Amino acid sequence: MKPIPSGPLRSEDGAPTLDLEHFLPFRLSVLANRLTRAVARVYAQRFQLSAPEWRTMAVLGRYGAMTANSVVERTAMDKVRVSRAVARLLARERVTRRTDPDDRRRAILDLTPEGRAVYAKVVPMVLAVESELLSQLSAEERALLDRVVHKLEQRTAGDFAGSEDEI
Amino acid sequence: MKPIPSGPLRSEDGAPTLDLEHFLPFRLSVLANRLTRAVARVYAQRFQLSAPEWRTMAVLGRYGAMTANSVVERTAMDKVRVSRAVARLLARERVTRRTDPDDRRRAILDLTPEGRAVYAKVVPMVLAVESELLSQLSAEERALLDRVVHKLEQRTAGDFAGSEDEI
DNA sequence: GGGAATTGGTTTCATTGTTAACCAAGCTCC
DNA sequence: GGAGCTTGGTTAACAATGAAACCAATTCCC
Numbered sequence: 001m002k003p004i005p006s007g008p009l010r011s012e013d014g015a016p017t018l019d020l021e022h023f024l025p026f027r028l029s030v031l032a033n034r035l036t037r038a039v040a041r042v043y044a045q046r047f048q049l050s051a052p053e054w055r056t057m058a059v060l061g062r063y064g065a066m067t068a069n070s071v072v073e074r075t076a077m078d079k080v081r082v083s084r085a086v087a088r089l090l091a092r093e094r095v096t097r098r099t100d101p102d103d104r105r106r107a108i109l110d111l112t113p114e115g116r117a118v119y120a121k122v123v124p125m126v127l128a129v130e131s132e133l134l135s136q137l138s139a140e141e142r143a144l145l146d147r148v149v150h151k152l153e154q155r156t157a158g159d160f161a162g163s164e165d166e167i
Numbered sequence: 168m169k170p171i172p173s174g175p176l177r178s179e180d181g182a183p184t185l186d187l188e189h190f191l192p193f194r195l196s197v198l199a200n201r202l203t204r205a206v207a208r209v210y211a212q213r214f215q216l217s218a219p220e221w222r223t224m225a226v227l228g229r230y231g232a233m234t235a236n237s238v239v240e241r242t243a244m245d246k247v248r249v250s251r252a253v254a255r256l257l258a259r260e261r262v263t264r265r266t267d268p269d270d271r272r273r274a275i276l277d278l279t280p281e282g283r284a285v286y287a288k289v290v291p292m293v294l295a296v297e298s299e300l301l302s303q304l305s306a307e308e309r310a311l312l313d314r315v316v317h318k319l320e321q322r323t324a325g326d327f328a329g330s331e332d333e334i
Numbered sequence: 335g336g337g338a339a340t341t342g343g344t345t346t347c348a349t350t351g352t353t354a355a356c357c358a359a360g361c362t363c364c
Numbered sequence: 365g366g367a368g369c370t371t372g373g374t375t376a377a378c379a380a381t382g383a384a385a386c387c388a389a390t391t392c393c394c
Contacts, residue, residue, distance in 0.1 A: 016294050018293065024301065028198060104358090136319070248380090
């Protein structure tokens with residue numbers, strides 16, 4: 001165990017050094033990937049469900065019928081992904097789609113009873129994975145993690161470029 | 168600020184509820200994606216470099232020549248990705264590959280002078296992105312974030328399945 | 335010494351993600 | 365009322381990914 005240096009590491013010649021093991025974007029990326037896989041594992045094979053499909057079902061199950069666009073907003077997926085996920089969910093009769101009579105561009109999506117049944121089974125499973133994960137953390141740690149992640153979400157929200165000169 | 172609920176949320180009927188917005192694996196996945204893109208933005212076009220290529224260069228630049236397998240371990244990418252990244256880096260003459268005389272299955276990779284030059288230019292750029300990101304956090308928050316992420320890394324290391332009965 | 339298992343790495347193939355083009359409905363504003 | 369912009373969503377084309385098959389060199393172990 002080496003003592004933790006306070007500033008950014010520098011190599012002998014004074015140039016800043018990049019250690020992937022300590023580089024936050026990298027670490028989070030690896031971590032998030034593992035988590036996604038761990039979560040997907042509980043529903044993928046058992047319910048023949050991909051992550052985009054599950055996310056779509058998750059928001060429909062939680063908030064009720066909505067347009068594809070709303071699904072896009074709530075899931076942080078782009079519309080192509082949602083479109084394809086919905087196509088597969090329709091094929092498997094897990095959601096329905098009906099054209100909004102008030103604005104015929106819109107299609108309103110909703111879970112079928114069968115979709116709802118799948119939803120009800122999957123929710124506890126993925127929550128169990130999360131809570132197992134969090135079981136390692138104290139209440140303070142959880143609260144702070146929540147706060148910090150929230151800050152980072154804010155910080156990166158406008159698709160932060162650091163120096164994006166939008167007009 | 169809402170008070171932090173102690174247990175998992177439950178809907179009226181007592182069934183547990185899943186809110187993507189508060190589901191940690193989902194949040195981290197979205198956040199990590201944004202971070203990866205933000206970091207990639209600083210080197211992608213300017214140096215014609217993809218994320219896997221950059222990661223490969225990063226470990227070679229930091230730790231010196233090593234086999235592809237070691238790159239795999241250090242970057243947490245799978246070997247296919249590394250293999251392809253290396254192929255492109257070879258084509259652009261940013262790394263060299265020579266067969267290890269002691270074990271002719273192995274190929275030892277290293278940065279070329281040009282690769283090293285690119286590395287030296289990119290490192291400060293990505294560090295700047297990270298530090299801009301972290302500038303939002305207090306010292307305590309950073310320290311705790313580091314600790315919590317470390318815990319989660321440990322927790323998910325064995326590719327935690329929650330119930331993987333390995334022998 | 336020599337077959338079987340292992341290791342390092344690449345290729346193949348099916349899936350997925352991304353970007354741009356596209357279509358159809360609705361809105362704007364003259 | 366109709367040319368042109370905007371919005372909701374799908375399709376098409378292309379690059380990136382991951383699992384498994386594969387090849388070659390090495391080690392195991394009888």
